[in-house]
Amino acid sequence: DIPPAHWFTAGVFRLxxxxxxxxxxxxxxLEKRSETQPIRQSSAGSVFRNPPNDYAARLIxxxxxxxxxxxxAQVSMQHANFIVNDRQACAKDIETLIEKVQTAVADHTGxxxxxxVRFVGEHQ
Numbered sequence: 147d148i149p150p151a152h153w154f155t156a157g158v159f160r161l162x163x164x165x166x167x168x169x170x171x172x173x174x175x176l177e178k179r180s181e182t183q184p185i186r187q188s189s190a191g192s193v194f195r196n197p198p199n200d201y202a203a204r205l206i207x208x209x210x211x212x213x214x215x216x217x218x219a220q221v222s223m224q225h226a227n228f229i230v231n232d233r234q235a236c237a238k239d240i241e242t243l244i245e246k247v248q249t250a251v252a253d254h255t256g257x258x259x260x261x262x263v264r265f266v267g268e269h270q
């Protein structure tokens with residue numbers, strides 16, 4: 147664990163002039179990513195680490211959990227390893243959904259998914 151005193155919360159960057167085609171490359175990468183990930187929805191990114199020799203998204207999907215919702219939090223229909231904030235989810239909605247996904251995947255596959263996200267602070 148990294149103590150809070152060592153967290154970065156802001157930064158200043160000095161960048162050099164680019165070649166001019168980087169914008170095209172970035173746009174291309176974003177278009178490709180938007181085909182497979184819910185980048186236009188609020189999320190914390192990938193929720194679970196991939197277990198050895200498998201993919202968390204595949205395990206979540208075969209466990210029938212795509213679209214599962216608790217409060218305002220939902221397992222993304224586009225990529226099962228993303229939990230999206232669809233309706234003003236609170237931290238408890240997201241935490242409860244993560245726990246439910248872990249339990250359901252373990253029951254269905256025998257594999258316990260480990261969160262990639264970290265919970266910080268107290269919440270109800």
